Amino acid sequence: MRILCTNDDGVNAPGLKVIEEIAGQLSDDIWIVAPELDQSGVSHSLSLNDPLRLREIGPRHFAVRGTPTDCVIMGSRHVLGRKQPNLVLSGVNKGRNVAEDVVYSGTIAGALEGTILGLPSFALSQEFGGPQNRDKPMWDVARAFGADVIRKVMAIGVPTDTVINVNFPACAPDEVKGVVVTRQGKRNQGFLRIDGHYDGRGNPYYWIGFEKFPVPDVPGEGTDLAALEGNYVSVTPLRLDRTDMLFSERLANIFNAS
Secondary structure (H helix, E strand, C coil), X not given: CEEEEXXXXXXXXXXXXXXXXXXXXXXXXXEEEEECCCCCCCCCCCCCCXXXXXXXXXXXXXXXXXXXXXXXXXXXXXXXXXXXXXXXXXXXXXXXXXXXXXXXXXXXXXXXXXXXXXXXXXXXXXXXCCXXXXXXXXXXXXXXXXXXXXXXXHHHCCCCCEEEEEEECCCCHHHCCEEEECECCCCCHHHEEEEXXXXXXXXXXXXXXXXXXXXXXXXXXXXXXXXXXXXXXXXXXXXXXXXXXXXXXXXXXXXXXX
């Protein structure tokens, strides 16, 4: 099995080494094509007005001056040649990708691009459990459970136009209570804020920031948020087709009647 790995944290991120370890439990034909620089939050951006710079940094390891989407296209359509990958793995992201994160995440986008290209694709993310743990995520949880989750899903087959979003809780591996299939949750967006500053010439600039003590959310039952809070590995199948079928039927009744 040929595996293409990417991420959004950059080619030197520790989580990319973890995804390579997970891939190594599944195959010995592993290729790394990842962004040269951190691309967190770029979503499904595609570079159309800037050239892509490709640099080989080691055997079957490549850095692209571009987005995760660029990397998957570059990997599958150029680097790997005629023999296409059988599986795309994106991650392991430093920080969870749940709820509305799936809209912004470059990690999710890397896997989504694999799905668009007709390849079984997984996004993997490791929750770090608060700002105090930002620089020390518990990668051992991803190492312990990642390959087995992928094996079990691949055994039954990934549906066309579906990407598998896997999130690992912030705890020790022996504290994980199990693996659960979840739906995408929803957060209270009150945690977002704008931080204003002034540069050396007195001109204002801004950062999108997060409240240190946001109003706590009560995660909905069966969601990815609830799973991580309960120390479960969350597995969420996400559809590429975002059509709201229920509302579509209501709209059809309105416009077809006119």
